[in-house]
Every structure is written in structure tokens, then in C-alpha cells.
Amino acid sequence: MADPASTRPSTDLRRVLIPLALAQFICSFAGSNMNVMINDISEDLGTTVQGVQFAITIFLLVMAALMIPGGKLTDKYGRKLCLNVGLTVYGVGALISAVSPGIGVLILGNSILEGIGTALLIPPVYILTTLLFTDVTSRARAFGAISGMGGIGAAAGPLIGGLITTAISWRAAFVFQALVVVVIIVLSQKYVRDPLPADRTRPFDAGGAVLSALGLVLVVLGILLADDNIVAMLALVGAGALVLVWFFASTRAKERAGKEPLLSTALFRNRTSNLGLVTQNIQWMILMGVSFVVSAYLQVVRGYNAIETGVVFTAATVGLMLSSLAAERLAKRRAQRTLVLAGFAVTIVGIVVFLVVVGLSDSVWAFVPGLFLIGLGIGAMLTPSVNIVQSSFAEHLQGEISGLSRSVSNLGSSLGAAIAGTILVAAITTQPGRSYAVAMSVLAVIGVGGLVAAARLPAVPPSPAGSPAVPSQPRRPAQPS
Incomplete structure (x- = not known):
């Protein structure tokens, strides 16, 4: 097969x-813009901070839970088809969220449908990037742009969501999402091409999913x-762990029987990838943990509005x-x-500076140094981690x-909102200062x-693994880790 990057002009790839x-x-x-709407949504829909936190976490969780099946479906139905179906489902969910009369409908539109749409559309984004941008420099640039936009979306979500909520309504923020989705679909139809054919005969492991x-x-x-309820918590976590063990056991059994499982166990034998x-x-x-904790604290304790x-x-x-913008230059x-x-x-x-400075001053400017450093640090490592x-x-x-x-990334988002949010919500009305400081401290420990x-990652990454069908792979120059 011809190298996709060599058969398409570089300008087309930039448009992709x-x-x-x-x-x-x-x-x-x-995943983050709802954090600044906590008060507005809870008052409008007659729910609580915990209710909004639940909706946010379920959205992130649905993404995490369905992302693996979503990635597998791209092989069977094609990356571009999955991308467009995911965008459509996401857009419908955003519109339902915009007109939701209660928290239940909001969870259906935002948490469920937008979560499913995201799980379908995000894997194709990264697969197409990997397939189309084949050399070290162009792939680093591409992942830098995509990961950077992801990080910016998460970090700028509170600002954009706050502007829309204050100027119009929190519902308009979901209309904004639907409009952006329409633009993406139009651009996708015009510029995105799938370099590999879909294989409709390929089996799909529904049980594993x-x-x-x-x-x-x-x-x-x-x-x-x-x-x-600590007992219920332990029971659910324990049950989840057992189900995941069952999943891995069934995956190994299917591989031994010559069947194709949802995930190849070879993915977990690569130390560099695991790290x-x-x-x-x-x-x-x-x-996501910082975003939720700081947003909740500012609105519930400080009384700040969305903007x-x-x-x-x-x-x-x-x-x-x-x-993020410096990702390509840094990678070189x-x-x-x-x-x-x-x-x-x-x-x-950044988290330490945040805790110290905010603890010493009530000024709004006290939040700036720590948050800036947190954003700077996370932006610096988003792209290289994906490339690794x-x-x-x-x-x-x-x-x-x-x-x-x-x-794994979206599971991190849902866990960040769940862990930090749980600590904060547990005592935000009785011990707000202490609960927020504990939540941020936990994030620092994490x-x-x-x-x-990161310290255990190899200084020089190995060549891409797991491709006996591609004999030239071991002799390729190592990709950036």
C-alpha cells in the first residue's frame, strides 16, 4: 500500500x-464547560451540586466505557463513517440537553448521547492521524495540534461556557456545541479521507464490549x-474489579481459541505503552479534577457567577x-x-503554588499563578504521551x-471529577476551605x-511492536516516545 502521506499534498493533510x-x-x-454552570443548572432544573456532578461524571464515564468498543468498530465500518455517526449522535444529544426540562433529560442528552457520540468519533480522530501522518515530524505536529486543542477545550470550557451562560443561558452552550458539530461534519465530508478500507466481515466481540x-x-x-455509603462503594468497586478480571480472562480464552477479542492482549505486553x-x-x-474542584469552590463558596x-x-x-503550541518545537x-x-x-x-497563594490571599488574582503553571505543565505532556x-x-x-x-484518558477524566468532586462535595458547605484544599492535595499526590x-519510560523508545505481517517495522527509526 502506498504511503498515505506521500500520495496526498501536504496542504490537504493540514486541512484534514x-x-x-x-x-x-x-x-x-x-467535559469541562458544565463546571461553571453548576449553580445555573441546579437552580433551573431544581437539582443540587451533587446532581450536576453526577451528570458530568456519567458523561465522562460513558466515554471511557465505550471508547474501546468504539475504536474496534472503526476496523469493521471504517474510520470516517464512525466519525460522522459519532458527530451526529453527539449533535442530537447536545440539542436534547439544550431543551431539557429536568436533570433526567439532561443526563440522557449530555451524559448518555453525547458520551456515546464521543466514544464513536474520538478513536477515528487518532487512528486517522496516525495513518496519515507517518513521519516523526509531521506526526508530532499533528498530535500536537489535536492534543493541544483537546487540552484547550478542557481548559477554555469554563471561560467559553461562562461567557455563553452569562450572556444568554446555559442552554445556549449546548446549542453552541451542536453548531460546532455541524461545522465539523461539513469539513469532514470535504477534507477527511480514510486511507484504509473497512472490513465488514471482521467480527466484533460484543460480549467483551x-x-x-x-x-x-x-x-x-x-x-x-x-x-x-462506604459499604456500597466497596461493593461496587469490588464488583467492577471482578468484572474486569472476567473480561481479561475471557479475552485470553478467545485468543487461545483463535477468535478475535475486543482487545489484543499484546497491547498490554508493551511496557512503554503501558507507562x-x-x-x-x-x-x-x-x-478535570482541578477544573471541577476550583469551579465548584468559586461558585458555591466564593459566590462567583459563570463568567x-x-x-x-x-x-x-x-x-x-x-x-501546546510549542509541542512541535519541543519534540524536535x-x-x-x-x-x-x-x-x-x-x-x-502549580498545585502547590495554588494552595499556598490562595490560602494566603482572598484576592481573585491569587488563583492565577497556580492555574497558569498547571495548564503549562499539562499542555507540555499531552502530545508526547499520546505519541508514546x-x-x-x-x-x-x-x-x-x-x-x-x-x-484510559477519559477514565482519568471521570475519575478526576469523581474523586476530587466527592471529597469537595462531602464537606463544601461545612468546611469549604479544608475540603477544597484536601481535594487539590489529593490531585497533587496523584x-x-x-x-x-514518566521516570520509568525508556529514554529511547523501541520500534513499533506487534506486526509480524509488516517485516520492515523493526528496522524503522524509532518514533518519538
Whole structure:
């Protein structure tokens, strides 16, 4: 097969990046923009902070639970078809959310339909990027643009959502999402081409999809119950762990029987990729955790409105944009491992600075230094972590690793909102200062875990693995890790 990058003009490839990056932007935006609408939504729909937190977490959880099956479906039905179906489902969910009369309909539109749409559309974004951008420099640039837009979407979500909510209504923020989706669909139809044919005869492991999704759902729901019922929490987390063990056991059994499972166990035998997945999970856990904790604190404790809360988050957005825009230049000068290590170090320092400065001053400016450093650190490591994972595997495993990679990242987002949110909500009305400080401290400790994982990454990554059908793979220059 001809190299896709060599058969298409570079200008066309740059155009391809526009809809792909916008798709990642809007999905990340959806995961964080509701944080500044907590008061508006709860008052309008007659619910509580816990109710809005539940809706946010379920959205992130649905994405995480269905991302692996979504990635696998791209091989069977094609990457472009899955992208467009996902965008359509997402847009319908956004419109339902915009007219929701109660929290139940909001959960249906935002948490369920937008979550399903995201799980279908995000894996194709990363698979197409990996297949179309084949050399080190262009792939680093492409992942930099897409991951950067994802991080910017998450960081700028509070600001954009706050502007729309204050100027019009929180419902208009969902209309905005639907309009962006329409633009992406139009651009996708014009510029995006799938370099590989779909294989409709390829089997799909429905049983594995159910087990993997159920296991992840039970674990995160258990964490959400931590402040209400510790026995129920332990029961759900334990049940989720058992279901996931069942999933892996059934996967190995299917491989031994010569059947194609939902995920190849070869994905978990790559040490570099495994460590990269850990760093991805923790990055998004910190980003979404910080976003929820600070947003809730500003609105519930400080009494800030949506736009004021969003403006505070501009510091994180600026930091993230600066480091994301420098991703290509940094990738040429520094090893990917070095960038991930530096990113975690700066992020941890940012959380410490945030706690110290905000603890000493009631000024709104006290939030700026810490949030800026957090955004700067996370932006610096988003792209190299993605490149580490995607470049660890050959072409025929891209559907599976993309789904797994995005699932792990979105699981981090849902865990960040669940863990930090649970700590904060548990005592925000009685001990607001202490609960928010504890939640941020927990995120800093989690960041240390990411730093340790990054330190264990190899300085020089191995060649893409798992492709006996492509004999030239071991002799290719190593992709950036």
C-alpha cells in the first residue's frame, strides 16, 4: 500500500487536521464547560451540586466505557463513517440537553448521547492521524495540534461556557456545541479521507464490549458513592474489579481459541505503552479534577457567577495554549520522556503554588499563578504521551490502541471529577476551605504517581511492536516516545 502521506499534498493533510482537531476540542469542551454552570443548572432544573456532578461524571464515564468498543468498530465500518455517526449522535444529544426540562433529560442528552457520540468519533480522530501522518515530524505536529486543542477545550470550557451562560443561558452552550458539530461534519465530508478500507466481515466481540464497559461503570459509580455509603462503594468497586478480571480472562480464552477479542492482549505486553497510558490517565485526572474542584469552590463558596468563574480559568487556558503550541518545537529538541517528566513536575509545583497563594490571599488574582503553571505543565505532556502510546504499535493495531488510549484518558477524566468532586462535595458547605484544599492535595499526590511512571519510560523508545505481517517495522527509526 502506498504511503498515505506521500500520495496526498501536504496542504490537504493540514486541512484534514482542522475537523479532527475541532472534534477533539468540542468533546473536551463538553467535559469541562458544565463546571461553571453548576449553580445555573441546579437552580433551573431544581437539582443540587451533587446532581450536576453526577451528570458530568456519567458523561465522562460513558466515554471511557465505550471508547474501546468504539475504536474496534472503526476496523469493521471504517474510520470516517464512525466519525460522522459519532458527530451526529453527539449533535442530537447536545440539542436534547439544550431543551431539557429536568436533570433526567439532561443526563440522557449530555451524559448518555453525547458520551456515546464521543466514544464513536474520538478513536477515528487518532487512528486517522496516525495513518496519515507517518513521519516523526509531521506526526508530532499533528498530535500536537489535536492534543493541544483537546487540552484547550478542557481548559477554555469554563471561560467559553461562562461567557455563553452569562450572556444568554446555559442552554445556549449546548446549542453552541451542536453548531460546532455541524461545522465539523461539513469539513469532514470535504477534507477527511480514510486511507484504509473497512472490513465488514471482521467480527466484533460484543460480549467483551459489555464486560469492559460494565466493569468501568461499576468502579466509577462506586467512587461516586464514597461520601454516602462506604459499604456500597466497596461493593461496587469490588464488583467492577471482578468484572474486569472476567473480561481479561475471557479475552485470553478467545485468543487461545483463535477468535478475535475486543482487545489484543499484546497491547498490554508493551511496557512503554503501558507507562504512557498511565501518564495519559493521570494527566486528564488532574485536569478535570482541578477544573471541577476550583469551579465548584468559586461558585458555591466564593459566590462567583459563570463568567467570573470562567475568567479565573483563563490563566490555565493560556498556560496550556503556550505549551501546546510549542509541542512541535519541543519534540524536535527534547525526548518525549523528558517532556512528560517536566510536565508533571511543573503541574505538581502549580498545585502547590495554588494552595499556598490562595490560602494566603482572598484576592481573585491569587488563583492565577497556580492555574497558569498547571495548564503549562499539562499542555507540555499531552502530545508526547499520546505519541508514546500510538507510536508503540504497528498499523493493524491502531484501531485497538486508539480505543484503549482514549478510554484510559477519559477514565482519568471521570475519575478526576469523581474523586476530587466527592471529597469537595462531602464537606463544601461545612468546611469549604479544608475540603477544597484536601481535594487539590489529593490531585497533587496523584501527580507524583504520574511523575514516577514518566521516570520509568525508556529514554529511547523501541520500534513499533506487534506486526509480524509488516517485516520492515523493526528496522524503522524509532518514533518519538
